[in-house]
Amino acid sequence: LKPIIWDNNQNKLTVLDQSLLPFEKVFVELRTPEEVADAIRLMKVRGAPAIGITASYGMVLSVLKASSIDDALKLLHNAKQVMDKARPTAVNLSWATSHMLNRAKQYVESGEAKNVKELVELLKKDANKVFDDEMEAEIQMGLYGLEKLNSGDTVLTQCNAGGLATGTGLGTALAPVKIAHLLGMNVSVIAPETRPWLQGSRLTVYELMEEGIPVTLITDTAVGLVMFKKMVSSVMVGADRILSDGHVYNKIGTFKEAVIAHEMGIPFYVLAPVSTFDLKSSVNDVKIEERDPNEVRTVRGVPIAPENVKVFNPVFDVTPPKYITAIITEKGVIYPPFDKNVRKIVER
């Protein structure tokens, strides 16, 4: 499972079009920051870490044809602007573009990059490092998460926080299950379909079936019953943004799982790299992205509601710290009280 492929010799970025899965397996080449932004907006690339990695390569793509170092910096500024707008909620996106832009400025100021060619080579190394760091972080999160799993466990997840979402093939929320499976433990997953975009039925289920991990698909409405019936040992989800007090922004539907898990006494874990943390914003600052009403009025182009019905289509929700058992990062596991402990781990 390799959803993001960077050809380091030909400077070529190819991504698996996730909007067509599981029905078609199509790879598309992205040549410019504009094409990267479009791919993110159209959810060909999705999942916070995968967006971050792709945007890092998008920054590299922006300077390939620069006429001078000054021109390169201008193009990088512009590329950041273009790509940041594609998905406002995902913090990894602006983190990645800022990181790449800052690195470029340092290279120019310090004289490490004396021409465009040198700058391109240095930025390529940085983008590759974003990918490698993500992979390393996921392995680390997977190992921390593994401590929360026992053989025979069934994990409820939400959306797709697997290797498709992160671009590495491993994943965040699914990393513990995948590592457990590799180690021969008997673990399985319950995947809610995750309307409107059906990341659960289209991606999580596909990804786990490809790897031979037992998975059961349910509707989003059945999330309560599977916990009520004790069919779930723990909940493991990813995150798009985590605040310093432990508020977690993730795919719409996460909040309900957290509240029900809390009521049923089932542990609720959030798995995310420290790049997901936004230590500056408070819960009132973060705007929740709303998408096209037609995502709710239709499924795969087929109408399922009166065409003129009014729709509210938020794609993220926010889970207060009260409902979270622990946040698992690559730097360690954060337990409540989050307002004290988040900074201790993230700023470590």
Add this chain to the structure above:
Amino acid sequence: LKPIIWDNNQNKLTVLDQSLLPFEKVFVELRTPEEVADAIRLMKVRGAPAIGITASYGMVLSVLKASSIDDALKLLHNAKQVMDKARPTAVNLSWATSHMLNRAKQYVESGEAKNVKELVELLKKDANKVFDDEMEAEIQMGLYGLEKLNSGDTVLTQCNAGGLATGTGLGTALAPVKIAHLLGMNVSVIAPETRPWLQGSRLTVYELMEEGIPVTLITDTAVGLVMFKKMVSSVMVGADRILSDGHVYNKIGTFKEAVIAHEMGIPFYVLAPVSTFDLKSSVNDVKIEERDPNEVRTVRGVPIAPENVKVFNPVFDVTPPKYITAIITEKGVIYPPFDKNVRKIVER
């Protein structure tokens, strides 16, 4: 909105095929108990009270061609058996068929029905009374529920517990909103789409739009966020079965709304006629119906998941009494403690 039409002169039962709404408005004639059972199984007729009414007429249909009184009773026994199997969870179904069978036995034993023709006429009156009682009960529930509404309120519902579900055009959970709207109060509804069968997006939204009541469609995943954001004044849902201790069986997804409403301090009301109560069973006795996995793997025939994925497709869930603010019946409003108060009202 007239989803069940009984022609009392021609003994003809016609129902609106709800499986085709909101795209096509097709009425189908049901001629035999077998056709009624099929219509219930295929969800052309759905919603607990509508199923009860239709099954009552199905009992009438079963004796139209009886050769003798004895034959009629045999046919009624058989019709009950055939129809009861169509939806195991809906208590209204077996309630209606038992009621009609018992009435028939009484008419025969008492000599009121001396021949098939007399029996048919008496049973027609009984079936019409099932319909009229339902309508009267809904008006009563609507008036009790109206006391829980203020102008400006937004009610979150689940599935379709409107006039399509009950067969009368009014409904249970939607009755208070409809009466409030008639009285000129400013009320609106948020309808979750209710996968897998999409009663929310297909039926509730259609029904309310037809009547000019403001309605907003959301995905099932957004149920938590709308309550978190205080966009909801109260939750009003129907029920398929209510136990004597207040456990409520209703459309899959109801439980999650109840838990979240409880956590957010939003009142959660169940509206159902007393025929919905099952005072004999306990929560361990009731089997929750599971339906075809392809309902989850596809939407309107379009695949949305790998075709061989394992699926768990329960269509009801159970909400413990702890999460219920009140149960609104036509005989009065039942408040906690339900294990004491249910019988007081239901057996009144």
